[in-house]
Amino acid sequence: MQDPNPNQSEVSLHAIDYWQVLKNRYGVILLTFLLVFLTAAVITQVMPEKYESKALVEVRPINYSNVSSRVREVSGPQMTRQFFNTQFEVIVANENLSRAIELIALDNKWSKSQAETLLQLRSIIDTRQRRGTDLIEISVRYKNKAEAKIIAQAVVDAYEAGREAREKEQRVSTINSLDKQLQSRKDRVQELRSNLMNIADRVGVVYIEDERGGSNIRGQANLIDLAQTQLYEVEREKEELSFQITQLLSLEDEQLIKFVSDLPDTGMKGVYDEYMSSKRSLESLKASGLGAKHPEVRMLERNISELKKDLESRTSGVRELLQHRLTLIEGRVNKMKSVVDSQGQDERIRAREVQEFNNARREYKSALEFRNELELKVENEKASLMVPPNTITIHERPVEGMSPVSPNVVLNLGLGAVVGLIFGVGIAFFLEFLDTSVKSLEDVERYLNVPVLAVVPKDVGVLHKQGGMSPDAEAYRILRTNIEFNRKNPEDNSITVVSGGAGEGKSTTMVNLAYICAQGGYTTLMIDADLRRPRLHTFFDINNSVGLTNYLTTDLLLEDVILQTPIDNLYFMPSGVLPADAAGILNSRRMSELILDVKQRFDLVLVDSPPILGVSDASVLASEVDLTMIVVQHRKLPRQMLMRVKQAVENVGGQVIGVVLNNVDVRSDSQYQYYTSYYTYYAPTTGEEVLPDGGTVKKPAASASRPAAQAPASNDEDLY
Structure with missing residues (x-):
């Protein structure tokens, strides 16, 4: 007889059903629990005792120097998320561990080959970041507490020596790079100086250079250069005055007064500040409720009127003064232009030669300044090479452990008990899932319909x-x-x-x-x-x-x-x-x-x-x-x-x-x-x-004559 509801899923077990499964399978649960627990106890018993020795270090990134065309830029790994993971791998890398083995001749102590010693050493080292800090813990667990301390100290020393060697190597590499660039710049400066002297001879300019890199120019070229420089400065001053006058013409009243008072050398700043202070005082008096005929109000109004007239008068004078100065400067510009133009075609040719001399001189000075910067940087790098590196700080040295940290009896037995209980319950429910026998009255009525x-x-x-x-x-x-x-x-x-x-x-x-x-x-x-x-x-x-x-x-x-x-x-x-x-x-x-x-x-x-x-x-x-x-x-x-x-x-x-x-x-x-x-x-x-x-x-009398009662026989004794 098939299930009357074949498409209907099994009824979900309630809490009491789960408890019933546990009661029915308590033997399996208990057996599994005991097996796992005893296994954990035996493993804990046979595990060798290990002592822990650890060091606490602070690690900072190594800066890598690169020299650009003008200045030295410092770049390199910063305190990123991957920095500590990288350091963990560096600590347990073969290079660092090999250095530690050599420091204490660990392969001879253990009577093993280098490869076997590396494998065993890596298995007893643990590195981790202390929570909430930038500190790294380097711990070693070993059966001998004295050797655990020695090994931990050797690993830390090897790691510190490795970082110092890498930083020193980087500094030396930087110095070599700077030396090469410095030599190249010296050659370039010499080349530019020779070119400058050739141009000076052709132009007829006497170029004198002192020990500090300063120079003195004598000759007609110097006068022409000076005239051109003055002409440029006068034209720039003319443009500034033209801009100021244009602004004065476009502004009116208060804006004009404020603009003029802000100009340098007008002497209006103090008067304008007094004018604005009087206006604010007048507004304050009016806000306090005083009328327009109040003596203080009328006195302030008169004072403001007089200050304004004074400012307007000064503004008009400044405008006339600027206009006069503009006229004078325009005259100077025209005169200087006429002087420059009067030199004729020969002077223009000579001006071009002077300009060529000036360009060569500027290029030579720029190259000379960069060479001096490089020389200073090389000296600084060589001086820093004598300073000990500061990329690692040891805050705690390894010490001998007072008591073994492994095996943890309480933890192992606790885990064994928990795992045994979980496995037992899991096996019980798995067996219950596989068990398709009749378990309840509902099963009989559901599947047999009787x-x-x-x-x-x-x-x-x-x-x-x-x-x-x-x-x-x-x-x-x-x-x-x-x-x-x-x-x-x-x-x-x-x-x-x-x-x-x-x-x-x-x-x-x-x-x-x-x-x-x-x-x-x-x-x-x-x-x-x-x-x-x-x-x-x-x-x-x-x-x-x-x-x-x-x-x-x-x-x-x-x-x-x-x-x-x-x-x-x-x-x-x-x-x-x-x-x-x-x-x-x-x-x-x-x-x-x-x-x-x-x-x-x-x-x-x-x-x-x-x-x-x-x-x-x-x-x-x-x-x-x-x-x-x-x-x-x-x-x-x-x-x-x-x-x-x-x-x-x-x-x-x-x-x-x-x-x-x-x-x-x-x-x-x-x-x-x-x-x-x-x-x-x-x-x-x-x-x-x-x-x-x-x-x-009444019970039958024959029952009294039945054979004496025997021990109850289990129903399972029936063969059929």
């Missing part, structure tokens, strides 16, 4: 050997009642008890049900139709030599094979001699007649059968009787197998009345605790038996 008639707890024994007062008997009373009310036809009183596989408690369930029905006043017949491995006779210590097979194969009467048990109303038909063809004997007319006969004689007929998935006997019996009851052991067979059990019964025309969920561990499954918690509470406390209709009967 009711659960009873839930039988784990370790329920044979009731008639326990005196009949066991609280476990209540489960079978519930089973008896549910069978009574689930029969659609009151005449359907023959029931075969089947199971999917061996060991599901089918025989014990049938014996206990027969006993409870007999106690309830039903005349009950048990037929052991398991002709493969019969077992019912062992519950009553009855001989199994004559029984069902003898009746089916001979002319024996029914009375010859039905035996009275020590229990009132309970009768038993043994299996008899085991035949070669069990299915053939059961699938016969005489078997059908037997079932019809005993149905007339007894109130209830219970037929035991072999596992239905193992042999065909159970299917034959299911077709002969009225009803079939399936016994399912809790958490044993997969759901698909149980669906095949039901399908096997229905394929031969049998009718499944319901399922008995057997061997349920009610202590671990809380949902069944509620279901079975009333067994003890409502169990009979006297010698009376509760009937389905509410009446009571």
